[in-house]
Amino acid sequence: MGLRRGRSKKAGQPEGADSAATGDTGSNADEQLAGDEQVPELDGGDPVEAGEAPARRRPLDETEAGDDDTAMPRLDLGSMRVPVFADMEVRVELNEQQQPVAASLLHQGSSVQLLAFAAPRGDGIWDDVRAEIAESVRTGGGQVEEADGAFGPELRVRARTQVQPGQFAEQNLRFVGFDGPRWFVRGVFSGPAATNPQQAAGLEAVVTRVIISRGSEPMAPRDPLPLRLPTDVTGVPAPAEPPKTLDPFVRGPEITEIQ
Numbered sequence: 574m575g576l577r578r579g580r581s582k583k584a585g586q587p588e589g590a591d592s593a594a595t596g597d598t599g600s601n602a603d604e605q606l607a608g609d610e611q612v613p614e615l616d617g618g619d620p621v622e623a624g625e626a627p628a629r630r631r632p633l634d635e636t637e638a639g640d641d642d643t644a645m646p647r648l649d650l651g652s653m654r655v656p657v658f659a660d661m662e663v664r665v666e667l668n669e670q671q672q673p674v675a676a677s678l679l680h681q682g683s684s685v686q687l688l689a690f691a692a693p694r695g696d697g698i699w700d701d702v703r704a705e706i707a708e709s710v711r712t713g714g715g716q717v718e719e720a721d722g723a724f725g726p727e728l729r730v731r732a733r734t735q736v737q738p739g740q741f742a743e744q745n746l747r748f749v750g751f752d753g754p755r756w757f758v759r760g761v762f763s764g765p766a767a768t769n770p771q772q773a774a775g776l777e778a779v780v781t782r783v784i785i786s787r788g789s790e791p792m793a794p795r796d797p798l799p800l801r802l803p804t805d806v807t808g809v810p811a812p813a814e815p816p817k818t819l820d821p822f823v824r825g826p827e828i829t830e831i832q
Contacts, residue, residue, distance in 0.1 A: 697752030
């Protein structure tokens, strides 16, 4: 697989929505990782069927991962370890200081952006964050519907997005949230996966295989968990007769600078 560095034009955010509610990373660059035939393929309908809730309703905490941590190749981004599949692109988004702030998973024209934050011990924050997102989107002229989705309560949004100064377009987004042990992950589905359960199924399955490493250091609630650029893909061969989707990869990423 290859790791490509380059600047990218940041997708517009819902008009009137602030960074605290939407998870606007302020990024103007990203790291793109495109899989090849040496990485397992992602089957959009496996391991969950469209419209069915995944067996696990959130990403894994590293204390829960067990053998799953080595069952498939993953990109080690520090606080987040993301599964790698040949037909899925992983994009690490950078802020203006060239620091990694979010990971986006792209598959068959859809994407889900993941951001991880510290959270209070024992208290989830998704209810509060969800209300803030809804208020911000409505303030910007968008429409919001709260629904019960594959991961529990979520927001289905039709947001106004600024594509250039003075010009706006509408965009369908789907906001999901995961309250873990002392961490919170916010995800935003876009593209066909924002409205089509079949298109979302593959990415939903991958999200439940993401491993979150919160660490033990004190952090204020809602502080971003630190990410780092990947230097390699972690993973070891699965047991003797693994499923097709868990075949081990052969070599790690090649890094190419694009001017």
